Amino acid sequence: MMLAHDLAGSGPALLLVHAGIADRRMWDDQVGPFADAGWTVIRADLPGFNETPLPGAPVALWATLRDLLDHLGVERAAVAGASLGGRAAVDLALAAPERVRALVLVGSGLAGHRFAEPALFELWDQSEGALERGDHEEAARVEIDSWVVGMDRDPGAVAPEIHRRVREMLLAAYAQGVADLEEPDPPAATRLREVAVPTLVVVGEHDRPDIHAMAAALVGGITGAEQVVLPGTGHLPNMEQPAAFNRVVLEFLGRAV
16 A cells, blocks of 8 residues: 655655654654755655555555655665654664665664553553543543653643644544554564664653663664663654754764765
């Protein structure tokens, strides 16, 4: 299937892949600055999000990203992925290494990681229960509190506009349902030494413990990987502190590519 997408700028390709609590609109504050810095910025909606319909069969996210690059005639791209998008970006770098020139992994997932935070399992149960009841607003509230607000801070610490934007993206995804994903075998967590491109791992100070654990695994497993912790942010640091995020990413890409 072809992912809904848009492009901006000119120069080498930079593919932006969104989190599972968002869609390609989460990158609104990156498109202009990255395009102005000399990149062709590509952002896409994963299957079942925003303008990309839910597929009728299980789908490998990394393959949808490869197919998008094929469609656009892009041989190699730097890939920035957040959360679920980071997981897909790592899988792409392993499955089709010739297509990836650098990775930026933001609060990234990692195929094969075993989640261990008891509170997170409880929050997932709350969110899934709300969805089963058809209470999408409650599910969105739980997800925003769990991820956008994150650990050890009050919901008021996050700007109301961020709450509004993420809620809008979540409700759009709930209206479609959840795609069945094909998982890589063996999973990426066991193959990180095979990732052979410059990699930046970005994580928000207030993100969940499992996200910090995956960030540590990525930095420890990918040779030469760098890590930046953005203070005062949760799972979507690019939305909370776009100027700081953009500076960190562009400085990295300037050195790496």
